[in-house]
Structures are given as C-alpha cells and as structure tokens.
Amino acid sequence: MAVVFHIPGYLRAFTGGAARVEFAASPATVGEALGLLWSAHPGVRDRMLTEQGEVRPHVNVFVGDESIRFSGGLATPLPGACEISIVPAVSGG
Amino acid sequence: MVATRHVNVKQGDVVLLVGTMKGAFLARSNGARRSWEVGGPYFPGHAIYALAYDAREGRQRLWASPQSEHWGATLSTSDDFGRTWTNSESAPIKFPEESGVALKRVWQIMPGRADQPQALYAGVEPAALFESRDGGATWSLNHGLWDHPHRARWQPGGGGLCLHTIIADPVRRGRLFVAVSTGGVYRSDDGGRNWRSANQGVRAEFLPDKYPEFGQCVHKIVQHPAHPDRLFLQNHWGLYRTENAGDSWEDIAHGVPSDFGFAMAMHPHDAETVYILPIESDMFRCTPEGKLRVYRTRNAGRSWEPLTRGLPQKNALETVLRDAMAADPLDPAGVYFGTRSGKVFGSPNGGAAWDVVIEGLPPVVCVKAAVVGDPRKVRVPKARAAGAAARPKRRGGAKAAARPKRRAAAPRRRAAGPAKKK
Numbered sequence: 001m002a003v004v005f006h007i008p009g010y011l012r013a014f015t016g017g018a019a020r021v022e023f024a025a026s027p028a029t030v031g032e033a034l035g036l037l038w039s040a041h042p043g044v045r046d047r048m049l050t051e052q053g054e055v056r057p058h059v060n061v062f063v064g065d066e067s068i069r070f071s072g073g074l075a076t077p078l079p080g081a082c083e084i085s086i087v088p089a090v091s092g093g
Numbered sequence: 094m095v096a097t098r099h100v101n102v103k104q105g106d107v108v109l110l111v112g113t114m115k116g117a118f119l120a121r122s123n124g125a126r127r128s129w130e131v132g133g134p135y136f137p138g139h140a141i142y143a144l145a146y147d148a149r150e151g152r153q154r155l156w157a158s159p160q161s162e163h164w165g166a167t168l169s170t171s172d173d174f175g176r177t178w179t180n181s182e183s184a185p186i187k188f189p190e191e192s193g194v195a196l197k198r199v200w201q202i203m204p205g206r207a208d209q210p211q212a213l214y215a216g217v218e219p220a221a222l223f224e225s226r227d228g229g230a231t232w233s234l235n236h237g238l239w240d241h242p243h244r245a246r247w248q249p250g251g252g253g254l255c256l257h258t259i260i261a262d263p264v265r266r267g268r269l270f271v272a273v274s275t276g277g278v279y280r281s282d283d284g285g286r287n288w289r290s291a292n293q294g295v296r297a298e299f300l301p302d303k304y305p306e307f308g309q310c311v312h313k314i315v316q317h318p319a320h321p322d323r324l325f326l327q328n329h330w331g332l333y334r335t336e337n338a339g340d341s342w343e344d345i346a347h348g349v350p351s352d353f354g355f356a357m358a359m360h361p362h363d364a365e366t367v368y369i370l371p372i373e374s375d376m377f378r379c380t381p382e383g384k385l386r387v388y389r390t391r392n393a394g395r396s397w398e399p400l401t402r403g404l405p406q407k408n409a410l411e412t413v414l415r416d417a418m419a420a421d422p423l424d425p426a427g428v429y430f431g432t433r434s435g436k437v438f439g440s441p442n443g444g445a446a447w448d449v450v451i452e453g454l455p456p457v458v459c460v461k462a463a464v465v466g467d468p469r470k471v472r473v474p475k476a477r478a479a480g481a482a483a484r485p486k487r488r489g490g491a492k493a494a495a496r497p498k499r500r501a502a503a504p505r506r507r508a509a510g511p512a513k514k515k
Contacts, residue, residue: 010163042182042183043180046182051184051196052193052195059163088163
C-alpha cells in the first residue's frame with residue numbers, strides 16, 4: 001500500500017521541489033505517516049508543528065477530504081492506502 | 094508572484110533594513126543619503142518584526158526573522174545583502190518542551206558586544222530572551238529571566254507579550270538590559286544568570302498602583318555607549334531618563350505634545366541627543382494634530398524641539414511603532430523612521446530636514462540603519478547637507494544642490510514594487 005502526500009508550494013523548498021511525495025508503507029496513523037515525511041524531508045516538520053508538537057493553528061491536514069482536526073488529530077487512524085494533503089488555512093490580512 | 098529586486102551594496106554605503114508586515118526591504122545610498130536604491134521584497138508575505146546587521150569580525154551579515162501565520166517564525170541570514178538567504182530545516186529558536194509554550198514571533202535580533210563576536214540575542218513573544226554563543230548556529234532560552242518570579246505576572250500589551258528590546262552594555266561586561274511589554278525593564282549584571290526589575294519611577298497608567306515594581310508597558314529603551322549608565326525610555330505614557338543604569342528613572346516629558354509613543358532612537362555620537370515620535374494617546378495611536386513631528390532633545394531630556402522640515406504637517410495621521418526608528422553612525426547622523434502607512438522618511442543631517450526614502454510599502458514595523466565598512470572612511474558632504482537643511486524645502490532644487498557630484502556616476506535604478514524617492 002502507499003501513502004501519498006500533497007505538498008503545498010511553501011513547503012516544497014524542503015521536499016526538493018516535489019509537490020507529491022509517496023511512501024510504500026502502511027502507517028497506522030496520520031502521525032506515523034507524517035513521521036515518514038519528516039524523516040525524509042526534515043524541514044517540513046517545524047513548519048507544520050510547534051515545538052510543543054501541535055499542528056500549527058493555520059495548517060490543515062486532510063486525509064482524503066476529511067480534516068484531521070475533527071477526526072482525532074495526529075492520532076487519526078489511516079484506512080490503508082490514502083492521500084494526505086497539507087494545506088495552509090485561509091487566513092491572513 | 095512578486096519579483097524581488099536586489100541592490101548593489103558597496104563599501105561605504107548606508108543600508109536601511111526595513112521590516113514590514115509583508116516582507117523585508119533594503120535601501121542603499123552613499124554618504125550623501127539623498128538618493129536611495131530599494132531592494133525587496135524579501136520573504137514576501139511574511140511579517141518581519143526583527144532585522145539586524147552584524148559587522149563584527151568582518152561580517153556583512155543581515156539577520157531577519159520572517160514570521161508566517163501558517164508556518165511559524167524562523168531566523169534567516171544573508172551574507173550578500175539579500176541575494177540569498179538561509180532557510181534552516183530546523184526552527185532555530187524553540188522553547189523547551191517543559192516550558193509548555195511555543196514561539197509566536199521574534200521581536201528583536203541583537204548582535205552582542207564587539208568583544209563577544211559570537212554572541213547574539215533574540216527577544217521573542219511570548220516574552221523571553223534567547224541567546225546564541227556560536228554566531229547564531231544554535232540558540233537557547235535564557236533561564237535566568239524565564240524563571241524569574243515576576244514573569245508569570247507579566248501581561249500582554251496591544252502588540253502581545255513581547256521582549257522587544259535588548260541592550261548588551263558595551264562597557265560593563267555581563268550587564269544586559271531587556272524591556273518587556275508589559276513587564277518593564279530588567280537588568281542583569283552577571284551575563285544573564287540573575288535579573289532584577291529596574292522600573293523605579295516609571296508610571297503604569299493602566300494599573301491601580303501607578304508605580305509598581307514591575308508591570309510597566311515600556312515601549313523602547315536606548316543607551317549611548319559613551320554614557321552607559323544613562324538610558325532613555327519611551328513608556329506607554331511617559332518619557333524617562335536614568336543616570337544610574339535603571340536604579341531609578343526621572344520624568345523628562347518637557348515640552349512634547351504627548352508623552353505617549355513607541356519609537357525612540359539614540360544619536361550615535363552625542364549622548365545628550367535622542368529622537369522620539371510622539372503619538373496622541375493609547376486610544377488614538379496617531380500623530381497629534383495630524384502633524385508628523387519627530388521630537389529631539391539635545392540636552393538629555395531637559396527640553397525637546399519639534400523637527401518638521403520636509404515632514405507633512407497637515408492630515409498626517411501616522412503611527413510609528415517601537416522598532417521603526419533608527420540612526421546611522423555617520424557624521425552628521427542620518428535618522429530614519431517608518432510608518433504604518435508604508436512610508437520611510439530619512440534625514441541625512443540629524444533631523445534638520447527630512448525627505449521620503451521609500452513609500453508604498455506594507456505597514457512598517459522595523460527600521461535599522463547600518464554603514465558597510467568603517468563609517469569614518471565614508472565621504473559625507475557635510476557642508477552641502479547643512480546648506481540644504483538651512484534652506485526652505487523646494488521640490489528638487491535643494492536636493493539637487495545637495496547631491497555630491499560623484500553620485501552622478503552611480504546608476505540609479507527604479508524599485509520594482511514600492512515607489513522610491515525620486
């Protein structure tokens with residue numbers, strides 16, 4: 001099975017420019033899946049998380065079409081093969 | 094995507110570092126400081142509250158703290174005046190896990206003393222001091238201040254609970270001052286291991302006890318290196334001077350239209366001369382009477398005079414924030430400030446006459462000034478600058494007369510985004 005990440009433009013500076021990053025693995029949770037991404041591309045981690053390990057308030061993570069804010073956060077279980085999108089929230093001025 | 098324009102900085106140039114809510118900009122000029130080339134935006138879309146120039150040990154290093162509402166705050170450096178910037182994978186400034194808090198914003202980056210060329214300091218929100226002993230490669234929380242019993246009772250001001258000003262005393266090794274809104278001034282005499290509040294005589298208008306030990310909303314403090322026990326303080330209501338390194342403060346708000354304000358800048362050569370920009374009140378944070386006036390004291394606060402030549406004196410409801418005023422080290426000194434309406438004004442003659450350096454920027458929150466190389470070797474057309482200041486401002490005429498001839502050899506470029514001074 002595979003987990004596919006969709007990387008927003010800002011974070012591609014840390015993925016070698018890749019907009020799509022795929023892992024042939026079966027992580028059990030979103031947190032485990034992100035661990036794969038952060039191991040491969042360490043610069044992504046601190047942009048997504050505060051130093052307290054929380055997803056930054058204006059960063060959204062979707063599994064398929066579902067935001068993990070409403071499904072258990074980083075502990076959200078994964079259904080197997082899936083696509084995970086990292087999306088900056090609509091915010092700013 | 095906005096195109097970033099770069100500037101060609103040379104030895105002897107004056108460089109302005111301008112931080113805005115939407116990116117950083119550089120402006121460069123020669124010693125005349127009449128015509129400015131503008132570069133940027135760097136970090137477009139990021140708020141840049143902290144900028145610094147580190148010239149120690151032969152460096153020509155810019156420091157910036159880009160802050161994104163989405164991706165957090167980081168530190169970045171450039172050794173080529175903005176052409177390239179570092180983008181470290183790991184966030185350089187992190188609160189320890191046991192603190193339970195996360196970095197929101199970096200408000201100040203301050204190179205340490207000249208004889209400690211690897212020392213740097215950063216003031217952040219939530220209010221804390223970070224230090225680096227290795228030239229900025231690694232940073233750590235100053236526990237002496239973080240563990241101070243007062244800290245839990247500091248409260249956020251309108252801008253947040255921030256440590257916004259750091260002074261490493263140039264004479265007394267180990268002495269540091271920091272200013273916190275709202276917490277007040279704190280001083281360490283042992284390199285940051287122990288801190289004590291230094292607010293005696295400073296008013297806290299917004300508290301039942303008007304003169305508490307701490308809790309004042311200090312907006313800026315400045316110090317002259319030749320007179321290090323004397324500091325000046327712009328408070329959230331109140332102007333003060335200390336002659337004993339903060340042991341006590343004396344009210345010096347004599348002849349200003351308001352003693353409320355944010356910005357304050359020290360003259361580089363005269364320990365008696367300070368610049369401020371009064372704001373009407375905390376309820377209406379704009380220049381009084383719609384007049385954009387810098388006030389200057391030349392006698393350490395015994396009196397203040399308005400500096401208005403070249404500044405709009407009608408319908409100018411401007412706001413200048415705490416880190417948005419600076420002076421360069423030339424003689425006569427250049428003085429600069431940026432407004433929330435996106436303008437940067439400058440005076441090449443210590444405030445005698447002003448002109449627009451840049452306009453059309455996002456809201457300005459930070460202005461720093463530096464000279465590349467030895468300021469003593471920079472050719473400054475003093476007589477012409479003084480002459481221009483003495484004449485009534487005429488569009489083009491006075492400025493043209495003040496320009497040094499060699500300036501004509503330097504190609505002038507138009508800025509890409511913001512309009513620059515013509």
